[in-house]
Amino acid sequence: MRSPEIATDAATVPGTRGLVRLQGDWTLRALAQRLSTFRQQLAGRRDDVAWSLNGISRLDSFGAALMWHAWDKRWPERIEIPENLRAIIDRVAASAESPLPRVPRFNLVDAVIVLGSTLLSFRDHALDFTRLLGQLCLDLAYLLRHPAEWPLREISANVYKAGFKAMPVAALVGFLIGVVMSYLSALQLRAFGADIFIVNILGLGIIRELGPVLVSVLVAGRSGSAMTAQLGVMRVTEEIDALSAMGISRTIRLVLPKVIALTLAMPLLVLWTSSVALLGGMLSAWLQLDLGMAFFVERLPQVVPLANLVIGFAKGAVFGLMIALVACHFGLRVSPNTESLSSNTTASVVSSITVVILIDALFAIATRSIGVPR
Amino acid sequence: MNAKPVIELRGIVTRFGATLVHDGLDLTVQRGEVVALVGGSGSGKTTLLRHIIGLTRPAAGEVSVFGAPLFSGSVREQRMRRRRFGVLFQHGALFSAMNVAENIGFPLRELRLATDAEIANLVALKLSLVELEPATALLMPAELSGGMVKRVALARALALEPELLLLDEPTAGLDPDRSMAFVELVLSLQRQLGLTVVLVTHDVDTLAALATKIAILSDRCIVSCASLEETMELDHPFVDGFFRKPFGLRAGVRSGGAR
Numbered sequence: 001m002r003s004p005e006i007a008t009d010a011a012t013v014p015g016t017r018g019l020v021r022l023q024g025d026w027t028l029r030a031l032a033q034r035l036s037t038f039r040q041q042l043a044g045r046r047d048d049v050a051w052s053l054n055g056i057s058r059l060d061s062f063g064a065a066l067m068w069h070a071w072d073k074r075w076p077e078r079i080e081i082p083e084n085l086r087a088i089i090d091r092v093a094a095s096a097e098s099p100l101p102r103v104p105r106f107n108l109v110d111a112v113i114v115l116g117s118t119l120l121s122f123r124d125h126a127l128d129f130t131r132l133l134g135q136l137c138l139d140l141a142y143l144l145r146h147p148a149e150w151p152l153r154e155i156s157a158n159v160y161k162a163g164f165k166a167m168p169v170a171a172l173v174g175f176l177i178g179v180v181m182s183y184l185s186a187l188q189l190r191a192f193g194a195d196i197f198i199v200n201i202l203g204l205g206i207i208r209e210l211g212p213v214l215v216s217v218l219v220a221g222r223s224g225s226a227m228t229a230q231l232g233v234m235r236v237t238e239e240i241d242a243l244s245a246m247g248i249s250r251t252i253r254l255v256l257p258k259v260i261a262l263t264l265a266m267p268l269l270v271l272w273t274s275s276v277a278l279l280g281g282m283l284s285a286w287l288q289l290d291l292g293m294a295f296f297v298e299r300l301p302q303v304v305p306l307a308n309l310v311i312g313f314a315k316g317a318v319f320g321l322m323i324a325l326v327a328c329h330f331g332l333r334v335s336p337n338t339e340s341l342s343s344n345t346t347a348s349v350v351s352s353i354t355v356v357i358l359i360d361a362l363f364a365i366a367t368r369s370i371g372v373p374r
Numbered sequence: 375m376n377a378k379p380v381i382e383l384r385g386i387v388t389r390f391g392a393t394l395v396h397d398g399l400d401l402t403v404q405r406g407e408v409v410a411l412v413g414g415s416g417s418g419k420t421t422l423l424r425h426i427i428g429l430t431r432p433a434a435g436e437v438s439v440f441g442a443p444l445f446s447g448s449v450r451e452q453r454m455r456r457r458r459f460g461v462l463f464q465h466g467a468l469f470s471a472m473n474v475a476e477n478i479g480f481p482l483r484e485l486r487l488a489t490d491a492e493i494a495n496l497v498a499l500k501l502s503l504v505e506l507e508p509a510t511a512l513l514m515p516a517e518l519s520g521g522m523v524k525r526v527a528l529a530r531a532l533a534l535e536p537e538l539l540l541l542d543e544p545t546a547g548l549d550p551d552r553s554m555a556f557v558e559l560v561l562s563l564q565r566q567l568g569l570t571v572v573l574v575t576h577d578v579d580t581l582a583a584l585a586t587k588i589a590i591l592s593d594r595c596i597v598s599c600a601s602l603e604e605t606m607e608l609d610h611p612f613v614d615g616f617f618r619k620p621f622g623l624r625a626g627v628r629s630g631g632a633r
Contacts, residue, residue, distance in 0.1 A: 028487070028535045029458065035487050060535040060567075061499055062482075065492045095498035100475055100511040337470035337516050 002057055004030050006041050008049075017048065017078065023055030026063030035066075042070035050078035059085050064092040129329050132251070136259065136325075139252050154257035155264075162223035162258075163265025167272060170218055174273035177214060178206065178280025186288040195289045199296055200373075202281040203304035208371070211274035212315035213360055216323060219266065220352040224327040227258050228348035231331025232341045240332075255332075259324040266320025267313045274312060307371030315363055319356050326352040378441035379404050380538055380570045381426060386435035388421055395421055396432065397594040405537075408564060408571040409599070410581040412616060413591030419574045420464075422591065423542055426572065427461055439538070457481075459538035460531030464546060466523040468515040474501075474526050475511035481533045500529040504559060521552040525559070532563070539564070541573035545580045557583045578617065 004024040024030065031038060068089060073096055081089075104110075143150055185201050231254060234240045243250050278300075285291040330348035334340050381403040388396040395418040403409050411419045424430045425437050428444050437444045440458060447455075468477050478500050479493045488496065501508060504525040515523065524544065531539060544560065545553035557580050564571055575581050581588060582602060589599040592612045598605060606617060 029454070032485070032487055061496060062488065062492075062535055065488070065495050065499070069489065069492050069495065091502075092495060092499055095502050096495045098498060098502075098508055100494055100498050100501075100508050103512060335516070337514070339471040 002030070003033075004038065004063075005055075006038065007055075017050050019052060020045065020049045021052045021055055022067075023057075025058040026056055026066075027058050027060045028062040030058075031063060031066065039066070039070065042067065046071045046074065046076045049076075051076050051080070053079065053081040053085055056082075056085060059088050061088065061092055064089045065096075068092050068096060125329075128333065129325070132255070132325065132329055132332070135251050136256060139249065139256055143252070143256075149252070151253060151257045154253065155261045158257050158261030159265045161226075162219065162262050163269055166219060166222055166265075166269060169222070170215055170269055170273045171276045173214060173218060174211070174277035175280040177210065178202070178277035178282075179284045181205065181210070181277075182281035182284035183288060186285060190289065195291060196299075198281075198285050198289060198291065199299045200303045202278060202285075203300050204308060204372070206277045206281065207274050207304060207312050208308040209360075209364075211277060212270050212312050212319060213356065214277075215266065215269050215273045215316065216319040216356040217353055219262070219269065219320070220323050220327075220349055220356065223262065224323045224352045225345050225349050227324065227327035228331040228334075228345045229341065231255075231328060232334030232344055235332070235334045236336045236341065250332075255328045258328060259321060262320040262324035263317050264320075266323075267316035270312055270316035303373065305371045305373060311363070311367050311371060315360065318359060318363075322355050322359060323352045326355055379438075380407075380440060381572065382436075382438040382441075383422075383425070384436045384438070386422070386425065386432045386437070388418060388425070388430075389433050394594060396435075399435070399591075399595050401589055401596050401599065403570060403572060405570055406568060408573070408584055408586045410585035410588050411572065411574045411591055412576070412581065412588060414612065417591045418594075419591055420542055423540055423572070423574055427459070427540060428456065457485075457534050458536055459540060460534065460536035462524070462527050462531045462539070462541045462544060464542040466515070466527040468518075468523060468527055468530070470515050472515075473511065474506075474513050474515070474518070477515070477526060478529045478533055481530065485534070496533070497529075500532055503532065503563065504529045520547050521556065524548065524556060528560070528563075532567075535567075537568075537570060539569045539571045541571065541575075543575060544573055545575065545577050550579070553577065553580065554583070560584060 002024040004022070004026050007021040007023060009019040009021070073093070182198060182202055185198055186195070189195050189198055189201075231240070234254075240250050240254070243253060282293050282296045285296060286293055327348050330344045330351070334344045379402045381401070383399060383401040386396045386399040387394070399422070401409075401422075411422060413419050421430065425432050426439065426444075428437070431437075431445070439455060442455065444455070445452060468474075469480065472480065475494075475497050479497045482488050482493050482496060497511065498508060501511060506522065506525055506529070510518075510522065510526075515526070518526065528544075539560075541560070545556055548556060560571070561584055563569065571584070573580075573584065586601065587599055588602055588605045590597050590605070590608075590610070590612055592610070597610060597612070598608055600608075605613060
C-alpha cells in the first residue's frame, strides 16, 4: 500500500497556473489516516490549478467520490488523467447525477395522519383483543367438549416457568417491602402509642393491596415480557405459521396454556409473596416495637377478616389473566423485524402494568364495603 | 503489492463437544482467486468461513488474513484488518430497523470519514453496481424479495471497498434465473474491483460459473483445491456424488433423454 500524496508545483511564470499532482493509493484505507488534510488541500481549487492524476496507483470509489465532491461535482478545466481512472470517476459522477430519493419531510398533513392512525390503532388493538378473547372462549368450549385435547403439558410447563421460578425474586421483594413498611409505620405508630395497630396496617395493606399489585408488576416484567418476546420471535421465524400449516390451533397450543397457567399461578404467588412480606413485617415489628411474633400471628386473624384474603386471591387471578392476555395480544402483533419486536415488548409490559393498576382501582371501588373492619 | 496469500489457514482443528469438525485443515487463497468451498452438509464449510471472519476461533491452528494472524496486533490493527473484507451472510443479515440506503451507508457512516453528500453518492453508486433501482433506497428490508435482499447485502458488503469478499451460500433460495444473474453480477464485480472471493455453495451451476478454484472439504480436511477441470479428474467419492451424478442428470434433462 503506497500512501497517498498531494504534491504541488508552484506556478513558475506569473500568469500561468500551478500544478497539483496526486500520487499513491487513493483508497479508503490509505486515505483514512489524513483525510481531513486532504479534504482541505483539494477543496476550492478546481479551476485555479492544473491537475495531474497520472501518479495514482490505485483509486477506489471512495477516493473518486472524495475528489468529485471536492471539485464541486464538475471536472476541472485542466486535468491529466489516465483513461481507467477517468472511468472510475465517471461512474461516481453518474451516480451523483441520479441522487437517491429523499425521505419526504414531516409536515402538518403528516401530523394529522399520525394522529389519525394512532387513534385508529387503538380501535385495531380493541378489535384484535376482543377477537383473541373470543377465540379463547371458543377454544375453551371446544376443549370442554373434547377433554382429551387439553394442553396439560404446556399449562404445567408455564406454571413452572411463570410461577415456580418467580418465587425467589417475589420472596425477596416481598420480604424487603414488608420490612420497610413495618419500619416506617412503627416510627409513626410509636409516637401515638398505638404500637399494636401495626398488625392491622400490615395485615390489611399487604394481603389486600400490596401483595397482589407487587406480584403483578413483577410478573408483568418477568413473564409478560417473556411471553411477548417468545410469541414475537416465533412470528419472526415463521414458527407460528408452521403450527397453523400443521392444522394446530395457535391459540390452543400457545396462548391458552399461558393464560390458564398465569391465572392459576398468580393467586399462589400472591399468597406466597404476601406471607413472606408479612414475615418481614413481623420481624421488623419485633425488632423495632418489641412486638412478639406469636402475638402478631395470634392477632392477625382477629383484625383482618378472611374476606381480604379472598379479595387478594381474586385480584391475583384476574391480574394474572390480564397480564397473560395482554402479553399474548402484543406478541401476536409483532411483525417480522427487530424494531417491531422491541416496541411490542415494551408496549406489552407498560400496558399490562397499566391495566393491572386500572383493574385494581375497580376492585377497590367494588369491594369498598367488604372486609374492612370499622 | 506483496505476493503473500490473502488467506492462509494452517492446521485448523475445530471441535463441537465430542465431534471433530476440522482436523489439521490447511487452505491457502491467493490474491484475485475465486475459491469455492464445497462439501457435504455438516462438513463445516460455514464454520470455516466463520473462522476466517473471526466470529469463531479454532481449537488449534492459525488463521492468517492479508499476511498476518487474524487476532494479532492492537485492537485498532485488528479492526483495520477486518474492514478489508466484506461478508455476505446467507440470509443477508440486513439491519431490519433501517431502510436500504441506511443499510448500505451504515459502515461508511460508522467510520465517520465521509460527508453526508459523499455517503449518498457512494450509496447510489453501490446500488447501481448491484443493479438496483434508486427507488429501492427507501424500502425496508422486510419489503424486499429474496434476490433483492442478497443484492442489498452485497452492496453493503462492498461499502468499505473490500479486497476480500466472503459469500455464504450466495445463491441459496434464488430461482435459477436470478441465481445466474447474481452469479454474473458477482463475477463482473470481481473483475471490476479486482476482488478475492471465497464462497460456500451447494450449487454446481454457481460454482462452475464463478470459481477459479474448488476446495473440497471432506473427511475433516481440504482434500483438494484445484480448478474445476482438475477437480473433475479427481477420484474421490465426494466428487463422484457431487459433480458427476448431478451433472449427468442435468445433462440428461437438457438433452431431453432422462425421465
